[in-house]
Amino acid sequence: MTTVDDLLKLIGMATVVVVVSVAVALIFFYAYSAITGIAHSMGQDSQARDQAVSAQSEYNYDLELVKEQTQRLDMYYAAKTSTEMTRAEFQSWLGMIDGLTTEFIKRENASIESGRAYLTYLSPGSDEYNRxxxxxxxxxxxxxxxxxxxxxxxxxxNQKYGSEYGEIPYMD
Known part of the structure; x- marks a missing residue:
């Protein structure tokens, strides 16, 4: 049986994930508003403009993948928030959360890399660059x-079951 404090911790942690989702949605809004500004800022060089648009598209696609994974994480946390779980259910749930979190991190890192590539086509100090x-x-x-x-x-x-059934390792 889970204590009230444990349930409140789970609710608090799920709230953090929801806040992250809102932040990602705002990122997409600003990306959409900047699409037309890139072509204008690149001048007459169509090859450079095409490369910039391609870099922007890849970056926005990677951000969309992050958004999708954020939604998956949110749904999985929300499905179990404030619910009683047996040890086996809790362990299985953590296994799924581990996989979803690992995928989220992979997608975030991909968006960071594509963002760095995209930055090379932007003017430092511009709104899009700063975004x-x-x-x-x-x-x-x-x-x-x-x-x-x-x-x-x-x-x-680990506090509840680790000493009897073995601890689950923490994510680095």
Missing amino acids: VVNNTATSGEDIKKVKYTYNGNVYIY
Whole structure:
């Protein structure tokens, strides 16, 4: 039986994931508003413009993949928030959360890399340049948050079941 404190921790951790989802949605809004500005800022060089548009498309696609994975994480956390789980269910749930979190981190890292490539086509100090730089910083913080949330749930499991059934390792 889970204590009220454990349930409140799970609710708090799920709330963090929801906040991350809102941040990602705002990122997409700003990316959409900047699409037309790239072609204009690139001048007459159609090859450079095509490369910039391609880099932007890849970056936006990677951001979309992050958004999808964020939604998966949110749904999986929400499905079990404030519910009683047996040890086996809790362990299985953590296994699924581990996989979803690992995929989220992989997608965030891909968006960071494509953002860096995209930055090479942008003017430093422009709104779009600053947006990508800020997104990169946010992505790094989001990775830390999902690891913290996962590790918080592992902590609860280990406190309750670890000594008897073996501890689940924390995510680095």
